[in-house]
Amino acid sequence: MNLLNLMDDQDLILNLSPGPSALPHDVVKQLRDFLNSRLETGSSLIEISHRSSEFKAAHTRIKDLLRRLLLIPDDYTMLFLQGGARAHTSAIPMNFMTTQAKLPVYLNSGVWSALAAQEAKRYGDIETYSVPGVLPIERLNDADYCHYVNNETIDGIYWDKLPKLSHRRVICDMTSSLLSCSIPWSRLGCIYASSQKYLGLPGVTLVILDRKWLARITPMPQTPSTLNYQQQDQSDSLFNTPTNISWLTALWVLEWIESKGGLTYCVNNATHCAQLLYTFLDQSQFYQATVESHLRSKVNIVFKTRNVQSDQDCADYLAQKGVIGVKGHSLKGGLRASLYSTITPELIHVFIEHLKAFEEQYDAI
Ligand SMILES: Cc1ncc(COP(=O)(O)O)c(C=O)c1O
Incomplete structure (x- = not known):
């Protein structure tokens, strides 16, 4: 898979909103067809x-x-x-x-x-x-x-x-x-x-x-x-x-x-996605996961950058790139990625590439 191609795909909106959250594409299609259909x-x-x-x-x-x-x-x-x-x-x-x-x-x-x-x-x-x-x-x-x-x-x-x-x-x-x-x-x-x-x-x-x-x-x-x-x-x-x-x-x-494989699929998928993202955050000098490791949610991953301004700039940058819903809750600030059932490890890799790209351009200023 070429992540850069995926990142350049203008149609790819990566919705990491805490809720309402992204529907599966198949379900969106079903909804569209349903609205056009009629019973006997x-x-x-x-x-x-x-x-x-x-x-x-x-x-x-x-x-x-x-x-x-x-x-x-x-x-x-x-x-x-x-x-x-x-x-x-x-x-x-x-x-x-x-x-x-x-x-x-x-x-x-x-x-x-x-x-x-x-x-x-x-x-x-x-x-x-x-x-x-x-x-x-x-x-x-x-x-x-x-x-x-x-x-x-x-x-x-x-x-x-x-x-x-x-x-x-x-x-x-x-x-x-x-x-x-x-x-x-x-x-x-x-x-x-x-x-x-x-x-x-x-x-x-x-x-x-x-x-x-x-x-x-x-x-x-x-x-x-x-x-x-x-x-x-x-x-x-x-x-x-x-x-x-x-x-x-x-x-x-x-x-x-x-x-997709029921609850087993969902639990394994959520665990895998969260592991990928926390591993990246823990290795980063720029991003930081803010919750102690034994209490970390595998669904709502909260993190921050250097300061309030860089958090805001990061959320704005991501939104421009089609990654939406990442601004932290107003009570807590920072950033948050919510990984419900439609988010896959491939999408987490795309997300991480965007985070790296933001860090690079931020450091270059
Ligand atoms: C854990 C939890 N409880 C309660 C609520 C409130 O849900 P609702 O807006 O459906 O009342 C939320 C909303 O995000 C939530 O995350």
Whole structure:
């Protein structure tokens, strides 16, 4: 493969955005064809009832694919809801907080876990602990539930060292890790993830729940019906009209993932891409990965150059070359490359060539 040819290809946009992120090319084509196609009724699947047999068939296929790809045990149910992951940082306390005799525990590993804790405090008292750090296991064992975010998208931190607890009332926000790691179902009661990073378009929030726990909870009376997990489960996520185009795109993305080799492909690909990029950054005198090696995310790689100005110049240079979405989050600054399922080792090599080219021209000034 000639990387320089690839780099000169004006059509090659390398999208390293943290989310919404790049869709697979095949899925973009499918979307385009879909919008031009019609069912026998003369309408398309997004113009007919979500109670139609055609839509139900798509729904069943999404559930089957997800169960197979993520190895979801039979005693877990899947909900496809709205509001994004942030709405579910409200839904979680509303559904799972009980008497306040056993406070929920929120583990803080970065921006998104802190925001989830802040939201939960609107509904009752909670306890928070920073991770990594020493955790009081008795408190965690006694908690209403325990919430954490295994991949902190903004901080570029991955932490998943929660000790085994005596219960499975553990909730993990997997918005930016869903298809980058295997999911330890034996110790989780609930995971949630919005769709715009791993499942295509924004608009669906996947919530996967242990059915036994779901049967035991008593959602707060003020919980909106659309965010009431028991109610949504009873109506098979169709309590209200679903975001049909996002559901269908998620279906095509899942089919694409299965065609590539499923979760094994995704995890190996993510690991390989991250290794390539961190190795380059660690050997560089100009770039620096900013997270300690034992906490590094393999999905959101945060790094910096010499100073704030050179970070900005680097992001501008990359954008001119068709590499987009690399500017760090406004809360953190620096640079960040997000490597979801469409990013391949070949594209990482192209990215590294661009980083080298920027360094050379910067040093020449
Ligand atoms: C880990 C994590 N949690 C929550 C969110 C918020 O997701 P949404 O915008 O879908 O509410 C994000 C968004 O990037 C995220 O990365």
